[in-house]
Structures are given as structure tokens and as C-alpha cells.
Amino acid sequence: MAHFTKATGLQDWFNQRLATDIVSRVMATEYWIPKNINFLWAMGMVLVITFVFLLASGIILMMYYQPNVETAFDSVNYIIMKEVEFGWLWRHVHGVAASIVFLIMYIHMFTGIYYGSYKKGRELIWISGMLLFVAFSAEAFSGYMLPWGQMSYWAGMVITNIFSLGDLHLNGLVEWIRGDYVPAQAFLNRFYMLHVLLLPLVIIVLIALHFATLRIPHVNNQEGEELDFEEEAKKYKSGDKKGSKVMAFANDFLSKDMLVVSIFMILFFYLVFYNYDFAMDPVNFDPADGLKTPAHIYPEWYFLWSYEVLRPFSTNIGLIAFGFAQVIFVMLPFLDRSPNAIPAHKRGAFQIWFWVLLADMIVLTAMGKLPPEGIYSTIGLVSVLLFIALWIVLPFITKMEKKL
Amino acid sequence: MTKTNRRAFMGKAFSAVAGVGAIASLYAMKKSWDPLPSVKAAGFTTLDMSEYKGNELVTEKWRGKPVFILKYTPEMMASLNDDQKTRVIQIGSDYFMVTLGLCTHLGCIPGYNPDEKSFLCACHGGTFNVAGEVTKAPPPRDLDIPPFKINGTTLVLGEEGDEYKKLLEDGKTLRV
Amino acid sequence: MRELKILAVIVVFTLITYYLVEPFAHSQMHKHVEGEGFAYSDLPALTKTGDALKGKELVMGAAACTGCHAITKEGIVAGMDPAMAAQSYGVNPPDLSNAGVVYDAKFLAALIKNPAHALKVEHKFDAAKGKMHPMPQFYGAGGDIDQEIADIVAYLQSIAPKAEELTSEQAYKLACGGCHENRYAGWTQVGQTPKFKKKQDELKFNLAKADYQDALTKYMGKLPPDLSIYIRSRGEHYIKTFVEDPQAYLAGTAMPRVGVSTAGMEKVIEYLEDSGDAKRHERESIGPKVMLFTLVFALFAFLWKKELWSKLH
Numbered sequence: 012m013a014h015f016t017k018a019t020g021l022q023d024w025f026n027q028r029l030a031t032d033i034v035s036r037v038m039a040t041e042y043w044i045p046k047n048i049n050f051l052w053a054m055g056m057v058l059v060i061t062f063v064f065l066l067a068s069g070i071i072l073m074m075y076y077q078p079n080v081e082t083a084f085d086s087v088n089y090i091i092m093k094e095v096e097f098g099w100l101w102r103h104v105h106g107v108a109a110s111i112v113f114l115i116m117y118i119h120m121f122t123g124i125y126y127g128s129y130k131k132g133r134e135l136i137w138i139s140g141m142l143l144f145v146a147f148s149a150e151a152f153s154g155y156m157l158p159w160g161q162m163s164y165w166a167g168m169v170i171t172n173i174f175s176l177g178d179l180h181l182n183g184l185v186e187w188i189r190g191d192y193v194p195a196q197a198f199l200n201r202f203y204m205l206h207v208l209l210l211p212l213v214i215i216v217l218i219a220l221h222f223a224t225l226r227i228p229h230v231n232n233q234e235g236e237e238l239d240f241e242e243e244a245k246k247y248k249s250g251d252k253k254g255s256k257v258m259a260f261a262n263d264f265l266s267k268d269m270l271v272v273s274i275f276m277i278l279f280f281y282l283v284f285y286n287y288d289f290a291m292d293p294v295n296f297d298p299a300d301g302l303k304t305p306a307h308i309y310p311e312w313y314f315l316w317s318y319e320v321l322r323p324f325s326t327n328i329g330l331i332a333f334g335f336a337q338v339i340f341v342m343l344p345f346l347d348r349s350p351n352a353i354p355a356h357k358r359g360a361f362q363i364w365f366w367v368l369l370a371d372m373i374v375l376t377a378m379g380k381l382p383p384e385g386i387y388s389t390i391g392l393v394s395v396l397l398f399i400a401l402w403i404v405l406p407f408i409t410k411m412e413k414k415l
Numbered sequence: 416m417t418k419t420n421r422r423a424f425m426g427k428a429f430s431a432v433a434g435v436g437a438i439a440s441l442y443a444m445k446k447s448w449d450p451l452p453s454v455k456a457a458g459f460t461t462l463d464m465s466e467y468k469g470n471e472l473v474t475e476k477w478r479g480k481p482v483f484i485l486k487y488t489p490e491m492m493a494s495l496n497d498d499q500k501t502r503v504i505q506i507g508s509d510y511f512m513v514t515l516g517l518c519t520h521l522g523c524i525p526g527y528n529p530d531e532k533s534f535l536c537a538c539h540g541g542t543f544n545v546a547g548e549v550t551k552a553p554p555p556r557d558l559d560i561p562p563f564k565i566n567g568t569t570l571v572l573g574e575e576g577d578e579y580k581k582l583l584e585d586g587k588t589l590r591v
Numbered sequence: 592m593r594e595l596k597i598l599a600v601i602v603v604f605t606l607i608t609y610y611l612v613e614p615f616a617h618s619q620m621h622k623h624v625e626g627e628g629f630a631y632s633d634l635p636a637l638t639k640t641g642d643a644l645k646g647k648e649l650v651m652g653a654a655a656c657t658g659c660h661a662i663t664k665e666g667i668v669a670g671m672d673p674a675m676a677a678q679s680y681g682v683n684p685p686d687l688s689n690a691g692v693v694y695d696a697k698f699l700a701a702l703i704k705n706p707a708h709a710l711k712v713e714h715k716f717d718a719a720k721g722k723m724h725p726m727p728q729f730y731g732a733g734g735d736i737d738q739e740i741a742d743i744v745a746y747l748q749s750i751a752p753k754a755e756e757l758t759s760e761q762a763y764k765l766a767c768g769g770c771h772e773n774r775y776a777g778w779t780q781v782g783q784t785p786k787f788k789k790k791q792d793e794l795k796f797n798l799a800k801a802d803y804q805d806a807l808t809k810y811m812g813k814l815p816p817d818l819s820i821y822i823r824s825r826g827e828h829y830i831k832t833f834v835e836d837p838q839a840y841l842a843g844t845a846m847p848r849v850g851v852s853t854a855g856m857e858k859v860i861e862y863l864e865d866s867g868d869a870k871r872h873e874r875e876s877i878g879p880k881v882m883l884f885t886l887v888f889a890l891f892a893f894l895w896k897k898e899l900w901s902k903l904h
Contacts, residue, residue: 046903049594088820089775092870099870100877118601165523172522177555180589187445191454193479201448252902263903266896273889280885284878289613296824296867297816302474302481304523307620312612326520326555373604377611381619 037226039261043240043247045232046258052230053271054119060272061112061279062218068105069207071098076157078203080196083159084298103283103291109151110290111279113313116144124343125365128231130352134344135224141341143217146210148314153206155311159199160295165308167194167202177327193301235353307382315379316372322383323392332395339402346402349409357415360408364401371397459573461566464506472527474516477572481516481524482561483547491532491545499546502560502587504578507568514547514558515591534558560588624839626832629853634701634709639741646746649739653732654703656687656743664688664750673781674802680725681810682769683780683803691744691751693765693858698850699747700740703729710847711838754854759865762858766834766851767818770807775819776866780804811845820867827860834859 018024025031044052075095077086091098120140123129129137152170156163171194175185190197229240238256247255258264282290289312294305310318321333339346347361355362371394378391460477462484467473469488474481487495487503487510495503504511516524518536525534525543533550534543542551547558564576575583582588650656651667659676661669663686669676673683690699701709707716707724716724732739752761768778777784780803787793808814821830832839834856837846851859864871 049597051597085774088823093775099874103874114605168522182591186450187448190448190450191479192450192458195454195479197451197454253904258903263899266892266899270889270892270896273885273892277882277885277889280878280881284874284881289609293824293826296820301479302476302524308523312608315612325553369604373608373611376608377616380612380616 039265040259041244041248042226042260043244043257044230044260044264045236045238046256047232047234047236048230049233050267050271051118051122052264053268054115054122056265056268057115057272057275058112058119059218060275061108061115062214064104064108064279065112066211068101068108071095071101072105073207076203078157078200080159080199080299083157083199087158088296100283103287106291107279107282107287109154110311110313111282112147113151113311115275116147117313120144120340121365121369124368125355126231126233127235127347127349127352127354127358129344130347130349132228133224133231133352136221136228137344138341139217139221139224143214143221144340145337146214146217150206150210150214151311151313153202153210155295156194156199156202157206158295159299161297161299161303161305162292162295162308164194164299164301165305166310167198169308170310171198173321173330173333177330194299231352233354235351235357309380312376312380315377316375317379319375319379319391320395320398322379323388323395332399335399335402346405347409348406349412350414351412353415358412361412364405364408367397368401371401459571462570462572463568464509464511464570465568467509467511470529470532472529474524475572477561480561482572483512483514483516483527483558485512485527485545487511487545494532495546499544499548501585502546502548502557502582504563504565504570506565506570512545512547513563513570514560517559518554519549519556519559520554556589557587559591561591622840624832624836626835629695629835629851629856631695631698631701631850634697637697637700637741637744639735639738641738641741641743641745643742643745643749645739646742646744646749649732649743650687650746654729654739654743659684659726661686662688662750672799674799674806677780677803677806677810682725682807684726685765685769687747689751689757689761689765691746691748692754692757693751693762693852693855694850695852695855696744696748698848699744702726702850703740703743704736709850711836712845712847714843715845754852757854757858759858759862762851762855763862766849766855766859770811770815772817773819773862773866774817776862780807815846818863818866822860822863822867830860830863831856 015027018027022031072091075086075090075098077083077090087102091102095101123137123140152166156167171185171188174188175181186192189195190201229238232238240257243255243257247257247259252258292311294307297305309315317333317336320336321329323329324332349358349361351358355365374390374394375398378387378394381387383391458478460475460482462475464484467484467486469486470491471486473484475484476482492500492503492510502512504513518525518541520536520541523536525536525541527534532545534547536542536554541549541554543554543558544550547560549555549557560579560582561572562575563579564571564574565578583590650662657667659670659680661667661684665688669683669686671679676683694702698709705728706726707713707718710724712724716722729740729743730736751757763773763776763778767773769780772779779800781796781799784796785792787796804814825833834849834851836848837844838848
């Protein structure tokens with residue numbers, strides 16, 4: 012049995028029982044971060060803060076939301092928006108955060124791609140991150156169903172129809188997912204469950220995994236320099252803070268994280284109070300009507316690029332392309348054959364690949380929203396083919412890269 | 416059998432029993448997601464077919480989905496070719512187009528233009544003619560025909576009558 | 592410096608994406624109508640100065656307005672309840688007490704002369720095909736018809752409240768409320784939903800509402816939508832320009848041009864904002880405070896970081 016002594020104070024009392032000193036060293040004060048980084052390294056903390064906003068606002072919304080097809084729309088638009096004190100604030104925070112969290116995730120992802128932070132022992136960081144992206148996508152989609160407006164209903168109809176998988180005609184699967192022939196009570200209830208319980212649980216577990224995958228390989232730095240963390244840590248601890256190439260996560264790096272978070276919050280609250288329509292589509296302020304399709308059905312902006320991958324083809328090929336787009340990012344650590352884990356601007360062809368991919372995804376995003384007619388469907392088709400081609404050539408251009 | 420082997424075996428056996436339990440619970444959970452009997456039972460709609468007027472599209476509701484009923488005028492019947500006529504449903508001396516009112520592309524509801532006698536889907540621009548056939552992509556196939564049974568002058572949607580089964584066999588529609 | 596360069600790259604790509612999926616995509620998907628600020632320039636200008644006293648005689652007498660319209664302000668009540676009126680005319684002929692301020696004068700004159708033309712519903716009511724608008728044309732009472740119409744308009748203006756005294760309820764009820772329910776404001780086509788003391792009263796009220804809506808559906812082709820949160824789903828610009836000329840957006844729509852005056856429209860918008868965006872004043876007053884806080888928060892974050900990092904470099 013462990014030996015306990017009379018505690019010298021509250022900290023010691025907890026330390027004897029929970030080893031809090033070891034935990035705080037491992038997680039914070041002796042968790043070493045390279046000094047040679049920029050503000051892009053703070054996006055993880057920005058995401059954590061945004062997730063906390065989503066969680067806090069979601070808890071309040073959940074106290075008044077009613078997952079019933081008759082009352083859901085009014086519980087959001089009347090009870091929460093008109094009656095609950097600050098209900099409008101929580102809803103706007105929740106809606107804007109749900110949209111902006113994807114912007115930060117995309118910045119976070121492209122930072123990882125640019126600096127090669129998925130290579131040499133960092134593969135699991137990338138893969139767990141992509142799993143988080145998938146979980147957040149499911150969370151966003153299920154949440155979009157809940158106000159039970161026109162866009163909720165028709166996005167629910169169109170997206171669940173994808174599971175009939177074209178010529179496989181799995182209508183039984185679609186009806187199983189919906190619990191009905193069309194989105195109705197069973198559908199709303201189960202997406203509510205997914206949104207407030209199952210998916211948040213999955214997300215929290217994945218966030219823990221994502222952090223854990225980071226601890227041993229440490230974060231990358233902006234030159235791709237391989238650091239001897241033990242040697243540098245020794246310098247830091249011996250008092251040579253200026254000479255060491257590393258710093259402690261807390262409070263050294265944390266203070267920079269919070270500075271970036273604070274600047275992000277200026278943008279975030281500007282959007283919450285003054286420019287929220289982009290995150291709360293006006294069409295969804297019309298109640299769901301299964302007998303009237305809206306003139307334009309489009310997903311939220313962060314799904315547009317993958318939606319556009321689906322559109323220019325016949326159903327079967329479109330689904331194959333869509334499936335390809337969903338899994339291909341996860342494969343990145345294995346498709347990049349280069350021996351170098353360095354920033355893109357030192358990698359020749361890969362640098363071009365990176366900027367073309369980014370531009371192509373922005374074009375796909377724009378085309379995914381525009382009506383697929385005339386020149387827009389042509390641009391869409393070309394961009395999809397380019398997207399697929401980029402991933403096919405990636406192993407070849409990276410294989411040719413010389414070891415630096 | 417040595418003691419260690421036996422222990423390893425019992426460990427595996429225990430895992431196997433636990434696995435059976437887990438699979439059985441997953442099966443029960445899958446069944447709990449199935450559409451409820453009341454939802455399935457609400458899946459039949461009976462229509463009195465003597466009430467419709469020629470070239471006037473009426474949208475009925477079946478399983479929460481819109482069903483198009485379009486009674487053909489004699490001129491409209493004359494404009495159909497033999498292949499198109501196989502999709503026509505005859506009740507007494509009247510002829511009808513009966514299809515799901517959902518575009519076969521991604522499930523939007525096409526609108527009917529009685530002057531041009533065609534359907535246009537506003538979502539992605541697909542068009543259909545009065546026989547319910549695709550006349551412009553992206554829809555991959557003609558409008559689906561819901562399962563039906565003819566009962567004198569009424570039509571029961573959701574039951575599979577002989578006429579419907581024949582359409583299904585001939586590949587004129589999918590089972591929806 | 593490098594960090595500012597990176598920030599610039601991110602800002603540029605984010606703004607391009609935002610521009611493409613929001614302003615640009617919406618400009619491609621939705622018809623944009625500029626509107627003409629309720630000038631109704633297709634209608635003839637008023638040339639005569641009306642006499643309210645003569646107008647009153649016409650309204651009560653020769654023009655026979657009060658045969659169908661109530662003017663509660665002058666003690667003239669409706670001959671029928673709303674549901675019965677809707678069954679006879681399609682909609683309940685509106686109470687004219689506030690018509691002089693809610694409606695544009697030029698529009699009122701044109702309406703009295705030829706309702707289907709002023710309302711822009713001639714595609715629906717074509718006298719040549721025997722389809723008459725339920726409101727009959729005024730053919731004059733024997734004198735100069737333009738003078739008589741000017742008198743009627745002058746009378747309606749004389750009994751109406753002043754523009755600045757008009758309430759948002761008065762404006763909405765007259766301009767929209769005969770056809771459009773507004774559940775979030777408690778308004779139905781048959782009147783404000785009262786507090787019911789007995790179940791029977793509630794059932795009676797709902798029955799009258801259902802009867803009215805049935806008649807209205809028959810008259811309009813479909814039930815006109817509930818406008819509770821149209822201010823969020825359509826926005827102020829769309830509502831104003833749509834009301835000014837529905838045909839400009841939806842050719843062939845059964846919705847008539849309502850002919851509201853600028854003052855009437857302002858009040859209608861206020862009513863829609865109260866029902867659909869009730870907490871806007873709170874949002875507008877808290878916004879600057881929160882923005883100020885985030886700036887202070889950023890300042891302190893900066894100072895803390897500066898202190899810690901001075902030991903690192």
C-alpha cells in the first residue's frame with residue numbers, strides 16, 4: 012500500500028494522491044516547444060477555445076431546444092431567440108463558432124501540410140487530426156438538422172440519399188438511417204442524440220488522442236530542424252533560457268497562444284454581433300416543408316468543396332469521386348514519399364503542388380455553391396479533375412525529391 | 416495441457432464469449448434504429464381516381480413523399496409512343512401518369528408546366544416529359560413509379576399489384 | 592515581419608473564399624431588384640386638390656365604399672365578420688381608418704379608378720375574360736371623376752393618423768394582415784389572438800381562422816406565408832422591393848402590389864423586426880461593449896506574452 016504522510020498543504024495533499032507535480036511537468040512546465048515557430052502554431056489553442064464556446068453555448072441551447080418536428084422550429088426561433096434572456100447570444104455564438112471552427116481547422120490542416128508536420132513520427136498526429144475533422148463534420152451536419160428549417164430538411168434529405176450509393180439502390184439503408192421514409196420525427200430525434208451526446212463524446216476522446224500523439228514527437232518548427240529536446244531542455248532548466256532552442260508549454264508558449272486567441276476573439280465577436288448571416292443561412296429561417304424544395308440547395312461553406320466533387324459526374328462516378336475526396340487527405344503521410352520533413356518553400360515541386368491544391372479547393376468551394384450551369388459546371392469539372400490529378404501525382408513528385 | 420497454455424486458452428475463450436455478447440447487443444441496437452411499425456403501417460394511401468382533371472397535375476402524399484398524379488387528355492395520349500404507353504396506368508377508361516414527385520438525381524420536387532407539358536427540376540436543371548422520362552441530365556433515370564394496386568376506380572399506393580410487378584420486371588421503374 | 596506576411600496570406604485567401612461563397616454566389620443565385628423607393632412612377636400623378644368634406648359624402652354615398660369597408664374611426668362597422676367576408680370576396684375588405692397614411696396617395700387614386708391595374712393583378716382579373724376583381728371600379732358620381740377621386744383620397748388622409756403617430760400594428764394589419772399570419776406577433780388573418788378564458792372560445796376563434804384561410808387559399812392559389820421571421824429569412828431590402836412590385840421578382844404571382852407609402856413601409860418593417868428580430872436593440876447595444884472588452888483582453892494578453900518572452904530572447 013502506498014505511504015501517505017500528513018500533507019504540508021493543499022497542493023501536497025493532491026500531489027500525494029494524484030501525482031499532480033508529475034502531471035503538470037509532463038503536460039505543461041516541462042513539455043518543450045521549439046522557439047522557432049510562428050502564430051500558426053497557436054491554431055490548436057484557438058480550436059480548443061472555439062470548442063469550449065460551442066460546448067458552453069450548446070449546453071444553454073439544449074435546455075430550451077425541443078427535438079420534436081412540431082415544436083423544434085419555434086423552440087429555436089421563438090423561445091430561444093425571443094424569450095430566453097441572452098438566448099439570441101448563445102445561438103449566434105453557437106452558429107458562428109460552428110462555422111468558424113472549420114476555417115481554423117482548414118488553416119491548421121494546411122499549416123501541417125505546408126511544414127510537413129505529418130512526417131517522421133508525426134503520422135498519427137495527422138491521422139487523429141483528420142479523424143477529428145470527420146467527427147466535427149458529422150457534428151456540424153447533425154446540428155444543422157436541429158432548427159428544422161428548410162435547409163435542415165432538404166440538406167438532410169439530399170445527404171442521407173447519398174447512402175443509397177447510386178446504382179446499389181440501398182433504399183433500405185437510407186430508411187434505416189432516417190428511421191422513416193423521409194426525414195421526420197425519428198430522424199430529428201436520432202440526430203439530436205448524435206449531436207448532443209454520441210458525437211461530442213467521440214470528439215472529446217479524439218481530442219485527447221490528438222494531444223497524446225503530439226507528446227512524444229513534439230511539435231514541428233518552421234524550419235523543419237531536428238532538435239535534441241533533452242539537450243535543449245537541460246539548457247533551459249539550468250537557467251540558460253535565452254540560449255535554449257526550446258521553451259516550456261506553460262506559461263511561455265501559452266502566453267503566445269493566448270495572444271493569438273485574443274486576436275481571434277476580436278474577429279469572432281465581430282462576426283457574432285455584426286456579420287452572422289454567412290453562418291446562419293436565411294433560407295433556414297423558413298420552417299421545414301417536405302413538399303416544397305428551396306430554389307437552391309447547398310451545404311454550409313466548409314462542405315462545398317467535397318459537395319462539388321460529387322456534382323459534375325453521373326451518380327455512380329460522382330460517388331466514387333466523393334469517396335476518394337473524403338479519405339485521400341488521411342493518406343497524406345503515406346502518399347508523400349519525400350525523405351524530408353521541411354517547409355514547402357524548400358521543397359521545389361511540392362511547393363507548387365501545395366499552392367495549386369489550396370487554390371483548387373477554393374475554386375471547388377465557390378463552384379459548390381454556384382448553380383451548376385454553363386461556365387460554372389465546366390470550371391467545376393476541371394477543378395475536380397485537377398483535384399484528383401494532384402493526389403495522383405503527389406507520390407511521384409515527392410519521390411523525385413532529393414534528400415537534403 | 417500445461418497451466419500457461421490453459422490460461423491463454425481460457426483468456427481467449429472469455430474474449431470470445433464477451434464478443435458474442437457485444438455482437439448480440441449491436442444487433443439489438445441496429446434493430447432499435449429500424450423504422451417503427453407505426454411508421455411502416457402509415458405507408459399506404461388510397462386515392463379515388465375519378466376526381467382528377469386532364470392535364471392538371473395533382474401532388475398527393477405517400478410516405479411523406481410527393482406523388483404526381485397527371486390525368487392524360489386524349490391529345491396527350493395521342494402524343495405518346497408505344498414505349499411511353501407502357502408507363503401509363505389505365506383505370507377504367509382513364510389514363511394516368513403516376514410517379515414519385517422526386518427528381519431521381521437528388522430528390523428535389525420538379526415543377527410542372529402545363530403549357531409545355533414538361534417537368535423542370537429547379538435544383539440542378541433536370542427535365543422530364545409527361546411520360547415521366549428524363550429529357551435532360553443530370554437525373555440518371557426516369558421518374559420512379561411507386562408501388563400501386565388498382566382496386567376498381569381507386570388506386571392503393573404502397574401495395575404491389577400485378578400491373579406494378581410487370582413494370583418492375585420490365586425494368587420500367589425501381590422498387591422505391 | 593514573417594508573421595505579418597503569413598497573416599496577410601491567410602487574410603487574402605479567407606477574404607477571397609468569403610467573397611466567392613457569400614456576396615458573389617448570392618448575386619448569381621438571386622435576382623436583384625433595386626426598387627424605386629415607392630415612387631410608383633407607372634401611375635399618373637395627382638393633379639387635383641381634393642376636398643375632404645366632399646370626399647366624405649362620396650365615401651358614404653355615391654362611391655359606396657362603406658358597403659364593404661369598415662371605417663371604425665368614423666363609427667362605421669363591417670357588415671360581416673372577417674371569415675364570412677373572406678368567403679364572399681376572397682379576403683376581408685380592409686378597414687379604411689388608416690388607409691390615408693399607410694397607402695401612397697397616387698396609388699389610392701389609381702386603385703379607386705381601376706383596382707386590378709393598380710394592384711398589378713390584371714393577369715388574374717381580366718375583365719375581358721369575365722374575371723372581375725372583387726373590388727368594383729369607381730366610374731364617377733356624375734362630376735369630374737379625377738376631382739371626385741381626389742376628394743375621396745383627401746377624406747381618407749384627413750381621418751388617418753399623422754405619419755409619425757402611425758403605429759407598426761396599424762400599418763401591418765392594413766398592409767399585410769388580411770392575408771399574412773404572423774404567429775410570433777400573435778396576429779392571424781381574423782385578428783389578434785386573444786387570451787382565451789374558455790376552451791369553446793378558442794375553438795370558435797380557430798374555426799373562424801380556418802374558414803378564413805380556406806377562402807383565402809382558394810382566392811390566392813395557395814395560403815400566403817406566415818411572416819413571423821421574414822426579416823431574418825428575406826431581409827429588409829428584399830421585403831421592401833418585393834412589396835413595392837411583387838411582379839418584378841415573381842412574374843405571375845397572385846400577390847398584389849400593396850401600394851404602401853414610405854411611412855407605411857417603415858412601420859411594416861418595424862413590426863416585422865419586432866416579431867422576427869426582437870432582441871436587435873440588445874444585440875446592438877451589447878456588441879460595442881463586447882468588442883471593447885476583446886480589445887482590452889488582447890492588450891493584456893500582449894503584455895503578458897511580452898513579459899514572459901523577454902526572458903526567452
